[in-house]
Amino acid sequence: MNVKALARRTLDSPARTPLLAAGNWLLFQNGLRRILFSVVESRLLAALRPDRSPAKTTSRIEQERALVARAILATVDRLIGRRQLSPRLMRRILELWGRAWCTSGKGSFKSRSFLSLNGCEPPWFLVLSPGSACDLRCPGCYADSPDGEPIHLPWPILDRVIAEAKTLWGTPLFVFSGGEPLLYRSEGRGVLDVVQSHPDCLFLMFTNGTCIDESVARRLERLGNLTPAISVEGLEATTDQRRGKGRFARTLETMSLLRRAGVPFGISVTVTAHNVEEIFSDPFLDFFFFEQGAFYGFLFHYMPIGRGASLNWMPTPAQRVKIWRRSWEAIENKRIFLFDFWNHGPMVGGCLSAGRDGGYLYIDWNGRVMPCVFAPYAVARLEEVYARGETLEDVWKAPFFQAIRDWQRRYGYRGDPVPTQEGNWLRPCPIRDHYPLFREWLNLYRPEPENEAALEAWESDSYLEGMTAYGRELKQISDTLWDEIYVQKKPGM
Numbered sequence: 001m002n003v004k005a006l007a008r009r010t011l012d013s014p015a016r017t018p019l020l021a022a023g024n025w026l027l028f029q030n031g032l033r034r035i036l037f038s039v040v041e042s043r044l045l046a047a048l049r050p051d052r053s054p055a056k057t058t059s060r061i062e063q064e065r066a067l068v069a070r071a072i073l074a075t076v077d078r079l080i081g082r083r084q085l086s087p088r089l090m091r092r093i094l095e096l097w098g099r100a101w102c103t104s105g106k107g108s109f110k111s112r113s114f115l116s117l118n119g120c121e122p123p124w125f126l127v128l129s130p131g132s133a134c135d136l137r138c139p140g141c142y143a144d145s146p147d148g149e150p151i152h153l154p155w156p157i158l159d160r161v162i163a164e165a166k167t168l169w170g171t172p173l174f175v176f177s178g179g180e181p182l183l184y185r186s187e188g189r190g191v192l193d194v195v196q197s198h199p200d201c202l203f204l205m206f207t208n209g210t211c212i213d214e215s216v217a218r219r220l221e222r223l224g225n226l227t228p229a230i231s232v233e234g235l236e237a238t239t240d241q242r243r244g245k246g247r248f249a250r251t252l253e254t255m256s257l258l259r260r261a262g263v264p265f266g267i268s269v270t271v272t273a274h275n276v277e278e279i280f281s282d283p284f285l286d287f288f289f290f291e292q293g294a295f296y297g298f299l300f301h302y303m304p305i306g307r308g309a310s311l312n313w314m315p316t317p318a319q320r321v322k323i324w325r326r327s328w329e330a331i332e333n334k335r336i337f338l339f340d341f342w343n344h345g346p347m348v349g350g351c352l353s354a355g356r357d358g359g360y361l362y363i364d365w366n367g368r369v370m371p372c373v374f375a376p377y378a379v380a381r382l383e384e385v386y387a388r389g390e391t392l393e394d395v396w397k398a399p400f401f402q403a404i405r406d407w408q409r410r411y412g413y414r415g416d417p418v419p420t421q422e423g424n425w426l427r428p429c430p431i432r433d434h435y436p437l438f439r440e441w442l443n444l445y446r447p448e449p450e451n452e453a454a455l456e457a458w459e460s461d462s463y464l465e466g467m468t469a470y471g472r473e474l475k476q477i478s479d480t481l482w483d484e485i486y487v488q489k490k491p492g493m
Helices: 003-011 016-027 030-046 060-081 087-103 109-118 155-169 191-197 214-223 236-243 247-261 282-291 317-334 382-387 392-396 399-410 435-445 452-459 461-487
Strands: 125-128 173-176 202-207 226-232 266-271 296-301 337-340 360-363 368-370
Touching: 016 030, 016 087, 030 060, 060 317, 060 337, 060 461, 087 202, 109 155, 125 155, 155 191, 155 382, 155 392, 191 202, 191 214, 214 226, 214 247, 226 247, 236 247, 282 317, 296 317, 317 337, 317 461, 360 392, 368 382, 382 392, 399 435, 435 461
Parallel strands: 125 173, 125 360, 173 202, 202 226, 226 266, 266 296, 296 337
Antiparallel strands: 360 368
């Protein structure tokens, strides 16, 4: 019996409750926790030793995973030591993340059933933007929440999507984006009511933080299955410049409330050509991870879609390589948990979009289903899908999505991230890094643009030229790095 099978059997047995209680108790005993963590860390560090023989040298991807695991251990130790994590909430996290890990890969009956029918495993999570309402008007927002009366997914559809994904695919994780998720209302209910209705699931919420007050923070601690990722653009001047005067100070108030409640939170940063230096500076990283106590940081490279889209805001190809180096330096040296959804593509085998196994689909406030948050072209509307008596699985089979998944396989993904010269996962994104191909798919499959900005990008010759030039330059800069560091396993950052 492998480790996953043993863990799954344990979590389904009567022994679950005392074992989880014992594990949680151990985590909050500082001396015992540090002994345990030091043993685990020593094993992780063994994979990074430079004196290993070539036959025993681990791959670059294995090394990256070891560095991230080490950073997570250090973060948990740091935050528990500061009494920043609620013991009750930590017990829920242990159980839910344990179950999520057990259902990854071929670890569940639903995953194996899907594999036997479709030749691959199901998506592992969904991203949902349940409502368009937002109290900010940030320049360059990818979502471009429309003016006027807010649009929202009706409660029955939102609840059904989550229940259906669990039933069909065993989906353990759901991500809320927006608009501002906490402004969602339908039939008198909000996103935290969704979270409460599905206590067996994990939730991540990208939020500007303005709607989190003391009562919301306390409710998040009681629920125990949602973590908020709070958007920042840099330090005070940079954040207020994009988000509005006083927003940085309000963000710090929100973080203080979450710390007092014992709720783990992170930060979400839009990386642009203009803030790269700041967000990788010691003052920025030390402030949010060590002073404010962020558990994680998600890095999203600005994508020229949505409100006032501009190719000039994108980090340049040269900056992307710099971001790659700086992010791994920070993870290794500061032991903080950062994840860059482009540069860390090698760890997950490239692009996660279009319902790839281990990947996701995106659903907006109109119920439109798209391959990715940053690829605003839909294959279906859920109200129409359900009216026809169909399900998410029928949407997953859409030819547009299938074309993207076929490309992911041709680009080197075979289930486990094994670097090859078939593809370069440092440029994993079909819309940003391979735009001429993406434009071909749009012209062939004719998905519905999410908004006018998406249609304009599709029809624009200058957009095609600019994105093509970007991808070409990135290829020239990153292909050698990919081949030497990942494929040939030469040492170096």
